[in-house]
Amino acid sequence: MYTIYLVEDEISLNQLIYSYMLREGWNVVSFTDGEEAKSAIGDKPHLWILDIMLPGMDGYQLIREIRKIDEAIPVIFISARDSDLDRINGLELGSDDYLAKPFQTRELIIRVRKLMERVYGKTIHTPLIVPPLGQLEYSPYTIDRQARIVREISGQEIELTSKEFDLLLYMVSYAGQVVQRERILDEVWGRDYFGSDRVVDDLIWRLRKKMPELRLETLYGLGYRLVRR
Structure with missing residues (x-):
């Protein structure tokens, strides 16, 4: 350390x-x-x-x-x-x-x-846990990682931007865990990102709006947590 x-x-x-x-x-x-x-x-x-x-x-x-x-x-x-x-x-x-x-x-x-x-020298970082390619289920949504498409249970496709999809995958990968805003920035935006960390809050808000059944919690002072389904 x-x-x-x-x-x-x-x-x-x-x-x-x-x-x-x-x-x-x-x-x-x-x-x-x-x-x-x-x-x-x-x-x-x-x-x-x-x-x-x-x-x-x-x-x-x-x-x-x-x-x-x-x-x-x-x-x-x-x-x-x-x-x-x-x-x-x-x-x-x-x-x-x-x-x-x-x-x-x-x-x-x-x-x-x-x-x-x-x-x-380079520090060692824990790699992002990425599920295998294919479909993921987060009821009532189906997430197709390969096609980068999210659908509701009715089959209706939910239009997400590339960054919204990246954030969704990241949060699903760490479902049940508290993830700090700074860590999300590093993994989703990249470690060389220089902008405001408020972009995370904005993207979280947009995901919640497009996917209202996504149980994405804000833990003030700690970060975010996607509740397991």
């Missing part, structure tokens, strides 16, 4: 990034003060995420202290200061990436994942 040290003094953003990274299965330690973070440099986490403007000690000073201990630990700067000079200063001091605020949290997650894979 990767250990990430996050240094961000804006409490709401700190908590948001922290929660997203926990969902990725990473061990996260957060700080809101540069001096406090300095005392933990010797822990040698797998990655540092540093804001530049920090109380006590700014991000530039902090990365200098980090590099005294270890020149190889990856560092990502996040900052509201989006100037070329700040980016260049960050790179010269040994940062591996720079992300200007405001940013989408998922973009940061993707950048972290890519950087970790580059430095430490």
Whole structure:
């Protein structure tokens, strides 16, 4: 399990990034003060995420202290200061990436994942459980995986977009299990998707509208679950 040290003094953003990274299965330690973070440099986490403007000690000073201990630990700067000079200063001091605020949290997650894979090697992900080709039954619907068609019990075909069908198959594959929104994004949209995670909510809503007998539950704060038939 990767250990990430996050240094961000804006409490709401700190908590948001922290929660997203926990969902990725990473061990996260957060700080809101540069001096406090300095005392933990010797822990040698797998990655540092540093804001530049920090109380006590700014991000530039902090990365200098980090590099005294270890020149190889990856560092990502996040900052509201989006100037070329700040980016260049960050790179010269040994940062591996720079992300200007405001940013989408998922973009940061993707950048972290890519950087970790580059430095430490590919991580192992559990493959999607896909049923064999053919027809699946989810009463009162019949799902033809090969033809990518869904029919009601009457034989009436339900028109789904390609992405709606992909999401339906995914949820059927994990029927009875709670699936997080972020995991759905990774598996259905792809791990390089940079858009809003609200596309999942929109697609879920469209599926419910087209397939009202689909028992697709929202578990607030957790994700979605398709009730087994």
